[in-house]
Amino acid sequence: xPDRIYFDHSATTPLDPRVAFAMNLANIEAHGNPSSLHSExxxxxxLVDRARGQVAALxxxxxxxxxxxxxxxxxxxxxxxxxxxxxxxxAPGHMITTPxxxxxxxxxxxxxxxxxxxxxxxxxxxxxxxxxxxxxxxFRPNTRLVSIMAANNVVGTLQPIAELARIAKERGAxxxxxxxxxxxKVPLDVNREPVDLVSMSxxxxxxxxxxxxxxIRSGVHLHPLVFGGGQEHGLRSATENVAGIVGFxxxxxxxxxxxxxxxxxxxxxxxxxLAGLQEVLPQxxxxxxxxxxxxGHLCLGFAGQEGESIRLLLSLDEAGVAIxxxxxxxxxxxxxxSYVLLAMGFDPIRARGTLRVTLGRFNTTEEVARFLQILPxxxxxxxxxxxxxxxxx
Amino acid sequence: MPETTxxxxxxxxxxxxxFKHCEELERELVLRPELLKRCIQVSDDxxxxxxxxxxxxxxxxxxPPLANPAVGTRPRPNKLPPFVDTLGRDFDFYLEHFPExxxxxxxxxxxxxxxxxxxxxxxxxxxxxxxxGMSCGCPITHCGxxxxxxxxTGVIVWCVTGPLAPRxxxxxxxxxxxxxxxxxxxTETKSEVKIGCRYYFQPRMCMLQWRHSGLVNFMNRTxxxxxVRVEGLWIG
Numbered sequence: 001x002p003d004r005i006y007f008d009h010s011a012t013t014p015l016d017p018r019v020a021f022a023m024n025l026a027n028i029e030a031h032g033n034p035s036s037l038h039s040e041x042x043x044x045x046x047l048v049d050r051a052r053g054q055v056a057a058l059x060x061x062x063x064x065x066x067x068x069x070x071x072x073x074x075x076x077x078x079x080x081x082x083x084x085x086x087x088x089x090x091a092p093g094h095m096i097t098t099p100x101x102x103x104x105x106x107x108x109x110x111x112x113x114x115x116x117x118x119x120x121x122x123x124x125x126x127x128x129x130x131x132x133x134x135x136x137x138x139f140r141p142n143t144r145l146v147s148i149m150a151a152n153n154v155v156g157t158l159q160p161i162a163e164l165a166r167i168a169k170e171r172g173a174x175x176x177x178x179x180x181x182x183x184x185k186v187p188l189d190v191n192r193e194p195v196d197l198v199s200m201s202x203x204x205x206x207x208x209x210x211x212x213x214x215x216i217r218s219g220v221h222l223h224p225l226v227f228g229g230g231q232e233h234g235l236r237s238a239t240e241n242v243a244g245i246v247g248f249x250x251x252x253x254x255x256x257x258x259x260x261x262x263x264x265x266x267x268x269x270x271x272x273x274l275a276g277l278q279e280v281l282p283q284x285x286x287x288x289x290x291x292x293x294x295x296g297h298l299c300l301g302f303a304g305q306e307g308e309s310i311r312l313l314l315s316l317d318e319a320g321v322a323i324x325x326x327x328x329x330x331x332x333x334x335x336x337x338s339y340v341l342l343a344m345g346f347d348p349i350r351a352r353g354t355l356r357v358t359l360g361r362f363n364t365t366e367e368v369a370r371f372l373q374i375l376p377x378x379x380x381x382x383x384x385x386x387x388x389x390x391x392x393x
Numbered sequence: 394m395p396e397t398t399x400x401x402x403x404x405x406x407x408x409x410x411x412f413k414h415c416e417e418l419e420r421e422l423v424l425r426p427e428l429l430k431r432c433i434q435v436s437d438d439x440x441x442x443x444x445x446x447x448x449x450x451x452x453x454x455x456x457p458p459l460a461n462p463a464v465g466t467r468p469r470p471n472k473l474p475p476f477v478d479t480l481g482r483d484f485d486f487y488l489e490h491f492p493e494x495x496x497x498x499x500x501x502x503x504x505x506x507x508x509x510x511x512x513x514x515x516x517x518x519x520x521x522x523x524x525x526g527m528s529c530g531c532p533i534t535h536c537g538x539x540x541x542x543x544x545x546t547g548v549i550v551w552c553v554t555g556p557l558a559p560r561x562x563x564x565x566x567x568x569x570x571x572x573x574x575x576x577x578x579x580t581e582t583k584s585e586v587k588i589g590c591r592y593y594f595q596p597r598m599c600m601l602q603w604r605h606s607g608l609v610n611f612m613n614r615t616x617x618x619x620x621v622r623v624e625g626l627w628i629g
Contacts, residue, residue: 158409158433187407263408271411292433295409311521311534314564337479337600348479348601349532 009360051249072201082222092116155288156297184255207251211244296359486582506547522567
């Protein structure tokens with residue numbers, strides 16, 4: 001049986017063996033607490049400091065402007081709740097975001113609204129893009145924060161972050177971006193782009209799960225969410241996850257060293273899948289922006305197959321391909337169509353019938369070729385639905 | 394020299410256009426000026442949803458209808474006014490699943506009832522299938538756990554649970570089935586519910602959040618809500 005094909009890198013990425021090696025070494029050789037003054041402690045501190053520099057370099061930032069968290073979600077929470085000083089004598093103000101943000105932002109906004117913060121959700125176009133003009137018009141005198149993701153996890157669209165951040169800066173508001181999907185794949189330089197807060201997560205760039213980071217521009221003051229020993233500049237108390245941090249640093253370094261070559265390779269694989277699809281399934285269509293998108297990200301709709309994505313996903317899974325779909329009727333998850341696609345103007349049924357193919361470091365041309373062989377068989381296996389839609393090849 | 398070569402590329406060498414260096418794209422633009430739209434830094438490209446996208450053929454019927462969500466609109470369907478489905482239609486009540494069940498309880502019969510014996514389907518099996526035609530015409534493949542199985546008639550009672558269990562444990566494929574009835578709990582209603590009457594209702598876990606209609610032929614008022622069985626199902 002051929003090896004399985006993993007095409008779900010927007011969900012998570014396999015750990016790079018070089019990262020695993022660095023983490024193992026840290027676990028075995030640096031068991032000290034980085035806050036301790038003895039040699040073991042100093043050794044662990046050195047590893048944390050080195051990793052902080054590696055993660056900071058991904059953004060062109062000074063190491064002191066990186067705070068490690070337990071996840072990208074926590075980084076988002078720290079950015080939003082910290083900016084509004086939730087838990088302290090906060091002054092309710094106004095913030096601007098989009099309806100296609102990750103739940104880490106959307107749900108935090110809901111909480112902020114309950115705390116008296118006014119939230120404006122900017123519309124997006126059919127590709128999921130924010131029009132900078134709408135941001136301009138959404139500002140109010142008390143707007144304190146703008147939060148717009150760098151790349152969307154569902155459709156892969158990249159936002160014009162530099163332009164949006166400039167607008168926020170000109171109006172005196174903080175600009176936060178959730179770069180969990182784009183960090184290490186798309187350049188983001190804090191010296192060029194006036195972003196104030198950037199959320200990242202290691203496991204999206206072949207690093208370990210359970211470790212994230214928030215870039216905080218010098219001069220931006222956040223209120224902590226976790227209190228204790230004062231680690232991470234007092235913003236995230238807790239003994240550092242040394243091995244996780246080392247893994248994040250190594251993963252960041254590997255991503256930075258090879259970012260352009262990897263982007264070119266993934267873009268070419270992406271175009272190969274698109275071209276192959278055009279040949280075997282002309283009814284398929286791309287969702288999200290055709291070019292302004294993550295290099296290895298495809299979100300696909302199948303005309304006539306809307307709503308059948310569960311069966312297609314299962315069929316592909318059986319054939320050895322792991323891809324992602326929207327959720328389905330489930331008692332365990334609220335039964336909503338993709339809110340991202342709804343916000344982009346899709347009707348509820350099309351907002352269900354999509355598949356997400358996301359490529360990563362270890363995917364090969366051969367795997368893409370095999371996927372293109374398997375996919376039409378899987379689509380055709382949907383029987384009558386397929387036959388009336390013309391999937392008879 | 395073609396006009397497009399005069400566009401200044403940003404020199405970031407990000408690779409997102411598929412070329413390693415901006416200079417390579419610049420050289421290519423001489424022959425293929427349309428490639429400029431691949432540069433995310435300079436392109437202000439907007440593609441109509443009804444047009445062909447990125448080499449993938451499309452047509453008007455495959456393109457999603459566009460909406461213009463207003464500034465300030467909440468993104469979630471559960472913020473719609475109560476008792477209105479995603480197509481804007483009124484309904485009378487929400488049908489919840491019993492709290493002790495793993496999902497919404499449905500009474501179904503495969504289009505070929507013999508398949509219940511042939512597979513065979515047993516209590517606890519993970520099943521998938523689609524409720525084709527009568528009733529209720531849902532276009533979505535459902536997944537669930539068999540709760541009761543009548544080998545003589547082929548009728549199955551299952552709880553719809555979503556795709557996670559089948560992916561983990563394997564499943565039996567019913568093909569197509571008829572949803573004969575739903576059993577559940579009414580905790581929110583805008584109309585008085587009477588046995589023998591037909592209602593529009595919204596199964597809480599319906600993926601599409603489309604209203605259904607059906608005849609209530611069993612009722613039992615309990616402190617936690619009205620237990621009902623609804624038969625004669627249709628979507629809409």
